[in-house]
Amino acid sequence: MDEALLDHKLKEYLQANKQNFEEYLLNQAVNVREKIDDILKVGDIDLINNAHNLIHLIIDGNEQDKLSAFSRQEGIAWATFSLTLSFKLEWIQAIRRTMWAFIQKYNNEVQLIAIDDFFELEKQINNQIDYFLNEFFINYSTYKDALISSQRKEVEALSVPIIPITPTICILPLIGSVDTYRTNIMEGKILNEIGRLHIQTLIMDLSGISKMEIEVIDHLMKIIYGTSMMGCDTVITGLRPDVVRQMIQLGIKFDQETKTYATLQQALNQYLIK
Known part of the structure; x- marks a missing residue:
């Protein structure tokens, strides 16, 4: 057929x-x-x-x-x-x-x-x-x-939300767990955004972090050092007592250029309200 x-x-x-x-x-x-x-x-x-x-x-x-x-x-x-x-x-x-x-x-x-x-x-x-x-x-x-x-x-963009509040000042509120993978994303985005937006002051709020490993703390210090090399001052807010204790035990401390505040509100009052 x-x-x-x-x-x-x-x-x-x-x-x-x-x-x-x-x-x-x-x-x-x-x-x-x-x-x-x-x-x-x-x-x-x-x-x-x-x-x-x-x-x-x-x-x-x-x-x-x-x-x-x-x-x-x-x-x-x-x-x-x-x-x-x-x-x-x-x-x-x-x-x-x-x-x-x-x-x-x-x-x-x-x-x-x-x-x-x-x-x-x-x-x-x-x-x-x-x-x-x-x-x-x-x-x-x-x-x-x-x-x-x-x-x-x-997800990566949402996990590192850099928010401009003035032409030269930005806020980075970190929420949830921060692991090595996320800090690698943070490093790339922070440095890129500093160059792109010409950020002079980055306020990094850590009050919403639920967990931070020792390796992450060390990586965070390197990121802060990198922002300084690019001419950007880093302000840290909301450090939890357990994170501070870990830093003391490891002998880690911020350089003199890095300012710390107990809360994000205190930092905003200092930098935005004259």
Whole structure:
């Protein structure tokens, strides 16, 4: 049988048995079946409709560009809404099994497929499904990595919020836990912002810090030294008693140029209220 004619007749058969196909597919994908409504609500992804679209693209072996675009669309959608990959894999494999079950029914009910046509059909369908899965995972991974990188940059920006209060004075309120990774971000951003904004005084408020390791204290001192090298005075406010005790035990002390105040309000009164 002509390949195009076989593809056409097979699509007609699947369309005529659409409801039975969907029921069979849902029985094959037990875990996904319970999540179909949730996936539709979360990501506006209609798994049933997308399954029919995928099947038509798979049967049309010459629709590679459309199949590639569809896999990209699906990969980005699943990455955007952080949907479970195991559900996607189960769903595609269920589609594969369902297709072959209905091809068998088509062969039994409608027309006998010649052995050569069958092997060509097997190659076409399985290769297309494998191609879709490969492209899906590549697009998912690529978009997810870009999304994580973008989110990390946003978090990094929020974790070191340098706030200008005059053309030459800025505040850096630090909140939460400060570890080595965060101090590395601080160092780069502080030095860059001093150069970009021509900051002359940086008020660093530490009252909101919940935890600070010894290595972090040492790194913080180096950052303060770096700001001094760039012509910026550092003012420290809100030092907690436990941090001060650690500094005393380690023999760490601020240089004479670094001023300290008990609270941020005291520093603002000193530098802003004349």
